[in-house]
Amino acid sequence: MIFSSLLFLFSFLPFVILGNYxxxxxxxxxxxxxIASLIFYAWGEKEKVFVMLASILLNYFIGRGIEGxxxxxxxxxxxxxxxxxxxxLVYFKYAEFFVKNINVLLEGLNLxxxxxxxxxxxxxxxxxxxxxxxxxxxxxxxxxxxAQKNFIRLGLYIAFFPQLIAGPIVRYKEISYQLLNRRHKxxxxxxxxxxxxxxxxxxxxxANPIAxxxxxxxxxxxxxxxxxxxxVAVIGYALQLYFxxxxxxxxxxxxxxxxxxxxxxxxxxxxxxxxxxxFWTRWxxxxxxxxxxxxxxxxxxxxxxxxxxxxxxLTVFFVTGLWHGASWSYVGWGLSHGFFIILEKVGFDKxxxxxxxxxxxxxxxxxxLLSFVVFRLEDWGNALIVHQTMLGFGVMESNYTLSMxxxxxxxxxxxxxxxxxxxxxxxxxxxxKSKLFIWSSSIGYxxxxxxxxFELVNNTYNPFIYFRx
Numbered sequence: 001m002i003f004s005s006l007l008f009l010f011s012f013l014p015f016v017i018l019g020n021y022x023x024x025x026x027x028x029x030x031x032x033x034x035i036a037s038l039i040f041y042a043w044g045e046k047e048k049v050f051v052m053l054a055s056i057l058l059n060y061f062i063g064r065g066i067e068g069x070x071x072x073x074x075x076x077x078x079x080x081x082x083x084x085x086x087x088x089l090v091y092f093k094y095a096e097f098f099v100k101n102i103n104v105l106l107e108g109l110n111l112x113x114x115x116x117x118x119x120x121x122x123x124x125x126x127x128x129x130x131x132x133x134x135x136x137x138x139x140x141x142x143x144x145x146x147a148q149k150n151f152i153r154l155g156l157y158i159a160f161f162p163q164l165i166a167g168p169i170v171r172y173k174e175i176s177y178q179l180l181n182r183r184h185k186x187x188x189x190x191x192x193x194x195x196x197x198x199x200x201x202x203x204x205x206x207a208n209p210i211a212x213x214x215x216x217x218x219x220x221x222x223x224x225x226x227x228x229x230x231x232v233a234v235i236g237y238a239l240q241l242y243f244x245x246x247x248x249x250x251x252x253x254x255x256x257x258x259x260x261x262x263x264x265x266x267x268x269x270x271x272x273x274x275x276x277x278x279f280w281t282r283w284x285x286x287x288x289x290x291x292x293x294x295x296x297x298x299x300x301x302x303x304x305x306x307x308x309x310x311x312x313x314l315t316v317f318f319v320t321g322l323w324h325g326a327s328w329s330y331v332g333w334g335l336s337h338g339f340f341i342i343l344e345k346v347g348f349d350k351x352x353x354x355x356x357x358x359x360x361x362x363x364x365x366x367x368x369l370l371s372f373v374v375f376r377l378e379d380w381g382n383a384l385i386v387h388q389t390m391l392g393f394g395v396m397e398s399n400y401t402l403s404m405x406x407x408x409x410x411x412x413x414x415x416x417x418x419x420x421x422x423x424x425x426x427x428x429x430x431x432x433k434s435k436l437f438i439w440s441s442s443i444g445y446x447x448x449x450x451x452x453x454f455e456l457v458n459n460t461y462n463p464f465i466y467f468r469x
Contacts, residue, residue, distance in 0.1 A: 001043040003196075003251045004203050006456055012040065013255075020259055026180050030156050033259065037161040041125075048123040051088070056155045058084060059133045063140045063154070067147035074141060081137045089130045092122050097326035125165035127323060129158050131290055136172040138294055145173045153179045162255035166248045168266040169286040175261065182260035192257030194445055199250025201448040204455045206417050207243035209410070210236045216405050218376060222385040223394075228402045230389045232414075234369045237376050239417040242271065245284070271421045274360035275352055276340040276367055287323075291316050313345070314338045329378045336371050 001008050016036045023029050042049035062081035066074050090098075103113035136157070139145045148154040156179065163170055217225060217233040225233070249266040256263040270283035280288045299312040314335065321334020344352065352360050370390070374383040388394035431437060 001040055003248070003255075004200055004452070004456065006453075009456075012036075017258060021184065026182075027152075029259075030152050030179065033161075034152050034156045034159060037156065037159040037164060040161040041159065041164060045123055048121070051092075051123050051126070052129060052159060053155075055085070055088065055129065055133055056151075056158050059136060059158070060148070060151050060154050062137055063147040064149065066137065066140050078137055078141045082134055085130050085134050085137075089126060092126055094322075094326045128167050128169055129164060131169050131287075132158055132172075135169075135290060135294060139172055145176055148172075148176070160256075160261075162252040162259075162261075163263055166245070166252075167284070167286055168249055168252065168264050169290050170263060174264060178261050184260045188257050188260065192254045194254070194441070195257060196251050196254030197445045197448055197452075199247040199252075199254060200452050202243040202247030202250065202420075204452040205448070206413060206420070207240050207247060208455070208459065209413055210417060211240040211244070213405050213410055214240055214376075220400060222377075222382040222389075224398045224400055225386060225389060226398045226400070226402065227389055227392060227394070229398075229400070229405070230386050230394075232402060232406060234373055234376075234386075234390070235418075236414065237372055238271070238365075238369060239414065239421070241372070242267075242421060243417065269421065269423055271365065271368075272361060273364045274357060275344050275349060275364060276337055277344050277349070279364055279368065280337070280341070287320075291320060295319060310342050310345075313342055317341070324375075325378075327378055329374050329380060329383070332380065333371050333375045336367075336374070340367055 001012060003009075016032070019032050019036075020029055023032055038049055038053070041052060059081065062077055062084075065077040066081070069077060099114050106113050136145075136154075140147045148157070157170070157172055157175055158164075160170075214233050214236040217229050217236075220229075246267040253263045253265070264286055266285050268282040268285065270279055273279035273282055296312055296316045299315060300308055301312060302309045304312075317334040317338030318331060319334070320337070321331040324330045324334070352363065370387060373386050373390070374380070377383045377386065385394060425432060432441075
């Protein structure tokens with residue numbers, strides 16, 4: 001089940017909202033939301049819901065074991081918890097990748113390859129709820145939070161349906177108090193509806209139609225993609241990525257508010273970044289913070305020698321790439337970002353700061369767009385051909401033209417998308433607390449909702465990119 005579906009909007013969500021507000025007891029509300037979250041997940045994943053339930057059960061007992069043990073056993077419990085969580089993730093997400101690479105090595109050594117293994121389908125959202133579970137165990141070990149003794153509350157933290165499938169990644173200490181002490185206010189509910197509709201509009205009215213153009217162009221053989229097509233495709237993909245993922249985050253945050261929760265922000269106009277380092281403080285913020293607190297700093301961060309700091313950065317971005325997918329193209333994408341962050345760290349940032357802001361933004365966008373080609377195509381050879389074309393050294397003739405994929409409506413969507421990547425209201429200095437803005441924006445959100453319904457009724461093309469991560 002996805003947020004941008006008629007089933008969710010008119011069946012699942014109204015029922016859960018009604019039950020939540022009729023059931024005023026907070027503990028029973030938690031039970032309702034936990035059961036609703038399991039149904040939400042099982043609707044599409046079926047038996048994979050038991051994997052998540054097993055994860056919740058494991059982390060419930062490990063968390064209590066960490067808190068209730070003496071110092072030597074606390075570390076043992078933590079180690080077991082992290083290892084088991086990661087083994088489950090590796091089995092579902094990386095087993096096939098590892099076996100394929102082992103077979104390549106065995107074939108190179110003229111040895112028999114590993115055959116006959118059956119690979120399980122990747123459970124949606126497993127990367128997200130696994131990282132949340134690990135952060136919970138580590139925070140209990142560090143004594144930053146108390147272990148949750150109520151299974152339903154811990155289950156709701158891990159399985160809460162608004163952020164279960166594609167984040168934002170929520171730290172337990174950010175939500176532990178809210179599990180029993182959240183307040184339901186009309187203003188918060190209203191702001192939740194607005195935030196949800198903002199994300200729904202991003203997803204349905206921008207990401208989906210732009211994605212269709214992108215998919216059409218990238219479905220061509222790379223040697224048939226012309227200069228203009230290559231740039232339109234990668235700019236479109238950048239817009240698709242942003243509006244798809246930030247749209248989902250907006251819907252998750254909005255849904256959280258409807259149920260009284262305050263979830264962390266995940267995006268802050270990342271395409272206005274003036275460096276790759278700044279980009280990662282604005283894009284998928286909760287993942288960046290997770291890697292900083294649970295990988296980069298434990299590795300030593302920037303406290304050691306210069307070479308160790310650079311090693312730590314490369315390690316983080318190697319894992320960042322691998323987290324996004326079981327492919328060397330994802331690893332290469334992650335390492336390319338690590339390379340530019342290291343380049344900025346060793347002195348290029350000083351050069352950047354002396355340049356005009358638009359030049360800094362242009363540099364960042366150029367690096368991002370070139371890396372997105374690899375991210376999207378997942379093939380180094382094909383990505384290199386497209387890179388050459390983008391830089392003017394590639395395809396000179398083709399059986400296709402840009403006009404086959406772009407019409408006036410698509411150009412308008414691209415222009416609106418590019419403008420919407422920035423803080424429009426802030427630039428226009430709109431007073432968001434004025435009555436005129438409140439009334440006009442309410443009408444605007446109603447129009448967005450109606451347009452989204454038309455799109456959902458008439459168009460079945462509705463993918464979410466980050467569901468596969």
